[in-house]
Amino acid sequence: MAFPGAGLRSGWTLAALLPIAFLGVFFAWPVAAIVGLGFAEGGVWRALTEPGTWGLVGFTLGQAAGATALALLAGLPVAFLLARCRVRGAGVVRAAVMVPFVLPTVVVGLAFRALWPDGGVLPIVLANAFFNVAVVARTVGGLWARVDRRAEDAARALGASRTRAFTSVVLPALAPAIGSAASVVFLFCATSFGVVLVLGGARYRTLETEIYLRTVELFDLSGAAALSLLQFAAVVAVLLLGGAARRKRERALPLRVEPTRRPVGGEWAAVVAAWLVVGALLVPVVGLVVRSLATADGWSLAGYRALAGTGERGTLAVSGWQAALNSVRVATDATLVALVVGVLSAVVLVGLRRRGSWLGEVLDTALMLPLGVSAVTVGFGYLVTMDALPGDFRTSPLLVPLAQALVVTPLVVRIVLPVLRAVDERLRQAAASLGASPWRVWREVDLPLAARSLVAAAGFGFVVALGEFGATSFLARPDAPTLPVVIARLMGRPGELNSQLAYAACALLMVVTTVAVLLIERLRVPAGGEF
C-alpha cells in the first residue's frame, strides 16, 4: 500500500457511513417527514403554548425522574451481588432480573392495577422502575466487576467506615456507569406507553400517550408534531446532561475482572437488599404465572395446552408456539443488525474520541435518540416515507427487525464502547508497526479483548428485541406476529381461554428470555461495559 494512511481513512469512512445511513434512513427521515406534515398543517405554535402542554412535560419528566431514582436505588444492590459476590443463585438472579424487561407493558400494567385498582402516580413510577432494574444492575454491575478492589480495601484499612469507603471510593468510580444507566432508564421511562395508559387511567397523561392519541385517534398531526418536538428537546437535554456526567469521570477501564468472593460482615446487608429487590420483582411475575393456571373451576393447564392452537375461535393467525418462533427469529435478525451497526459505531466513536473531535459527541447522542422518540412517530413516519424505497418497503417483513435494531443499537454501543476505548493504544501501534493491516490490527487486538462484551451486548440486545412492543405492534404483519403482539391481541378479547392463553404466552416469553440469558451465562461472560 503506497499510502497506508489513505487506506485506513477510506475504510474508516466506510465504517462511519453505515451507522449514519442506517439512522438517517430508518430514523431521521421518517421522523422528520411526519413532523414536517404536522408543520405543514400549521398550528404547531398554538399547540406549544396551550397551558396543558407544559403540565404534560412536567408530569412526563417528573415520573421518569422518580422511576429512574427508584430503579437506581433498587438496582445498585443487585449490581453489587452480581459483580462482587460469590453466593449461591447468582445465576438465577442474573436471569430473574432480566425477566421484567421483556414482559408486555399491558400485562405489567394490569398486574400493578390488580394491586392499585385506581392507578395513580405511585404505581406508574413503580411499574416503570420494575422494568428497568435490569438496566441498572447489568450496566453498573459490568463496571463494578472491574473496579479495583484494592482502593476500597486500602480506605477500610486506613479506618474509613464501610459507608465512607463506599461513598468516597466506590461510588465515584461507578459514576460513569450510573450516569449512563440513568440516562438509558430515563429515556425508557419518559417514553413508556402501555404502563401509563393502563395505570394513568384517564387522569395521568405523558407526552408519549398524548402523541399517540393525537396521531392515532384524533389525527391532529400538528399537535403531535409540537409534542414530538418537546419530547425531542427533553431527550437531547437529558442525553447531554448524562454525557457530561459520564465524561467528567470517564477513564480507561481495566480489562481485568476482579474475582468474586463470599460477602463479609456488612456486605451481607447489601446482599439481603438485593435478594429483597429480586423477590419484589418476582411478585408480579409469579402473579402472572398464577393467573395462567387459575380458572373459574380451579387450577388448569388449559392455557398452556392452548399454546398449540390459535385461541378461542381462532383469535390468532398463528399458534402460540409459532409466535414464539417468530419472536426468536425476528429478535435474532434485529440483534445481528444492531451488532453490526453498533460495533461499527463504537469503532468510529473510539477513533473520533481519540482525536478529540466534537463529532464523536454528536454521533454518540444521535445514536441514543431512538430510545427517546415515540414509536408511533417513527411508525407513522415509515408510512409516509418507506414507499420511496425499492419494493414498497412499508410492508416489508424486514422492517420489524430493523425497527427493533434501532432500539437495540444504542444499548450495544453503550456496552461495547467503553471496552474498546480501554484497549491500550500501544498494542495497536505495536501490531501496526509489525506490519499488520488496520483490519488485522482490529481482528488480533480489539476483537479478542472486546469479545466478551460483544457477547454480553448480543444477549442483552436479544432480550430487548424479544420484548419490544411499540414499533413491533405497529409493523408486524398479522401472519407473523411476535409473542408480545399475540399477548396484546389476546388481552383484547373476551373469554376465559383467551385470557389464560395470554398469560400462558407471557410465561412462555419469560421462559424464552430466561433460557437466552442462561445460555449466555454458559459462555461465562460477565456483563461488561458502562452501558
Add this chain to the structure above:
Amino acid sequence: MLRRVLTAALAGIALTACSVTVDDPAPPGERVVTVLTHDSFAVSPEVLDAFRAKSGITVKTLASGDAGELTNKLVLTKGNPLGDVAFGVDSTFASRALKEDVFAEYASPEADRGAQRYRIDPPNRLHAVDVGDVCVNVDVAAFKDKGEPRSYADLADPKYKDLLVVEDPATSSPGLAFLLGTVAEFGESGWQDYWSRLKANGVKVVSGWEEAYTQDFSGSSGRGPRPAVVSYASSPSAEIGEDGNPRTRALLDTCYRQVEYAGVLNGAKNPDDARAVVDFLLSAEFQADVPGQMYVYPSREGVALPEAWAKAAPLPAQARALPADRVDANREQWVQQWRSLVQG
C-alpha cells in the same frame, strides 16, 4: 474463549438462515388482493380457501390498528395505498375517510341484500359488512337480588351506586361509542347533565376495554368488583357457564350501533379483483363466518347466527346511532367536554 464466541456467532448466523426476513414471492400469475383491516379482523381459513378456489384470487390481510388508526393510515397513504381494499372503517370514522376521498365508487351487486340498510354515502363508496353494537353488560348473578338495571337512567339511579365501569372515550372505541349513545339519548343539551349524575353515582373510568372488562368487571374471568361494564352486545356469547347459560347479559336499551365498512381503495393496483373481494365480504359465505370470528353481527339479511347467540347475544333491535358527519364534526369537542366534566 474466542472459539466459543465464534461458535455462538455461527449459531446465530445459522438461525438467520431460516429467519423471516424474506417475503415469499407470489407464484407467477397469482392474483393477490391485499385487504387492510382493523386488528380485530378474523376469518376462517376454509372460507378464504373456498373463495380462492372459486375466483382465483388470494386474499392477503394487513392489520392496521383499531378503526381510528386504520382510517388515519388510509388518509396518510392515500394515492399510494398499502393495499387494494380496506375493511374496518366504522361509522365513527367514516366521514373522515369519505371527506379525504380514500375510497373509490363501486356499486356491488351484493350491496342490496341487507348492507344497504346502513348505507351512509350516496355514491356507494363504503359497504356495510357488519354491525357491532356497544352496550352495557351486566353480571347476571350479581343482580339477582336487586334486579338488573335496564336503561341509561337506571345506571344513574343511587340504587346502582358504584357498580358501573366505563372506558375513556379518548382512548377507547367502546368508550367513545357509549358516550355517543348518551349524546343520542339525551341530546346536545342533556348529555352533560346525565354524565354529572353518573359521576355522582360512582361511575369508574378506565382507559381501555382490557382493564374494564377483564379486570374490573365481575362477569369475566377476572372476577372484578363491578357488575356492570361497557362492552359489546356479543360479549355474553363468550361467557357461557358450565350449565350452558350465559353468565352475563347485554342491556339492550343501552346500545349504540357501530357499523363497519369496506370499500375499494383509490389507487388499488387491481381494481377489478378488489371489487370481487368487496363482493366476497358481502357474500353469504363470508357473512355467515362473521359472528364466530369477529364477535359482530352480519349486515346481510337472512344469515343465521350461531346457536349460542340466540340466547346469549341477540342483535339489539333498537340501537342508538348518530349520523357520521355529526360525529366527525363534534367528536373532539364532545370528548374534551367529557374530559373536563368527568375528570375535572
